[in-house]
Amino acid sequence: MGRVEGKVALITGGASGLGAEDARLLAREGARVVITDVQDELGRQVAAEIPGALYLNHDVRDERRWGEVIAETLKAFGRLDILVNNAGLVRFASVEEMSYADYKIQVDVMLDGTFLGCKAAIPHMTKGGGGSIINMGSVGGMKGISAIPAYAGAKGGIIAMTRSIAVHCQEQGYKIRVNSIAPGAIETPMTAQALAELPDDDAGLDQVQDQGMGKPIDIANAVLFLASEDGRHITGANIVVDNGETAH
Numbered sequence: 388m389g390r391v392e393g394k395v396a397l398i399t400g401g402a403s404g405l406g407a408e409d410a411r412l413l414a415r416e417g418a419r420v421v422i423t424d425v426q427d428e429l430g431r432q433v434a435a436e437i438p439g440a441l442y443l444n445h446d447v448r449d450e451r452r453w454g455e456v457i458a459e460t461l462k463a464f465g466r467l468d469i470l471v472n473n474a475g476l477v478r479f480a481s482v483e484e485m486s487y488a489d490y491k492i493q494v495d496v497m498l499d500g501t502f503l504g505c506k507a508a509i510p511h512m513t514k515g516g517g518g519s520i521i522n523m524g525s526v527g528g529m530k531g532i533s534a535i536p537a538y539a540g541a542k543g544g545i546i547a548m549t550r551s552i553a554v555h556c557q558e559q560g561y562k563i564r565v566n567s568i569a570p571g572a573i574e575t576p577m578t579a580q581a582l583a584e585l586p587d588d589d590a591g592l593d594q595v596q597d598q599g600m601g602k603p604i605d606i607a608n609a610v611l612f613l614a615s616e617d618g619r620h621i622t623g624a625n626i627v628v629d630n631g632e633t634a635h
C-alpha cells in the first residue's frame with residue numbers, strides 16, 4: 388500500500404522542477420495525478436512518464452479555468468483529495484528597479500493563483516470527505532532578500548493566507564488540512580535562472596553558498612508527508628525545508 392493509495396492529486400506548475408517531482412512521488416505512493424501548467428510540451432512529457440497521469444493546460448491566474456480543471460479532474464478520476472498550489476516564477480530586481488508589471492505577475496501567479504486554487508478545490512474536497520491542500524511558500528517570504536520584493540510579498544502572503552484558510556476549514560468542520568511549505572534553495576530550472584541572472588556577490592545567493600542546494604525530492608517528501616495520513620494532525624503550519632537557512 389502506498390502512502391496516498393487511491394487518492395487523487397492536482398499539482399499546479401507540474402511541468403518542471405518541484406511540481407514534477409511532487410507528481411512523480413505522489414504517483415509512486417499510489418495517487419492518481421493531474422499535472423497542470425502553461426508549458427504544455429514539458430507538462431505532457433512529465434505526465435507521459437507517470438502511469439495514468441493527466442496533463443491539462445492551466446494558467447493559475449484564470450478563475451474560470453480553475454472550474455474547468457477541477458471538473459476535468461472529477462470526470463477523469465471521480466474525486467479530489469490533494470491540491471498542491473506550486474506554480475510560480477521569480478523576477479529579480481530591487482523595489483526601486485522592479486517594474487509594476489514584474490511585481491504584478493509574480494503576485495498574480497503565486498498569491499492570487501493560490502487563493503483561486505483553494506477557493507475552487509474546497510467545495511469538492513468537502514464533498515469527498517476532506518483533503519489536504521499544500522501551498523508552496525518560500526524562505527524568501529520569511530526573510531529580507533533585497534532582489535525579490537514581489538516574490539517575498541507573494542510568498543509571505545501565501546504563508547499567512549494558508550493559516551487563515553486552514554482555520555476557516557476547521558471552523559466549518561471540513562476535514563481539509565491546509566499547510567504551506569517554505570523551501571530554501573533547491574536545484575530546479577528556477578534556481579538555475581537565479582544563478583545565471585544574479586551577480587556573484589548578491590546577498591540572495593549567500594544561502595546557496597552557506598546551506599547548499601537541496602534536491603526536488605527533499606520538497607516532494609514534505610509534500611507527501613502533509614498529503615498522507617502521517618500529516619493528519621498538522622494544519623495551518625508552515626513547514627520549513629531549508630537545511631537550517633532560517634535558523635541562523
Ligand SMILES: NC(=O)c1ccc[n+]([C@@H]2O[C@H](COP(=O)([O-])OP(=O)(O)OC[C@H]3O[C@@H](n4cnc5c(N)ncnc54)[C@H](O)[C@@H]3O)[C@@H](O)[C@H]2O)c1
Pocket residue numbers: 399400401402403404405406423424425426445446447448473474475476496497523524525526569570571572573574575576577578
Ligand atoms: N527552487 C527553489 O529553490 C524554490 C525555493 C522556494 C520556493 N520555490 C517555489 O516552488 C515552486 C516551484 O518552483 P520550481 O523551482 O520548481 O520552479 P520551475 O520554474 O521549475 O517550475 C515552476 C512551474 O510553474 C509554472 N508556471 C509559471 N507561471 C504559471 C502560471 N501562470 N500558471 C501555471 N503554471 C505556471 C512554470 O511553467 C513552471 O513549470 C514555485 O512556487 C517556487 O516559487 C522554489
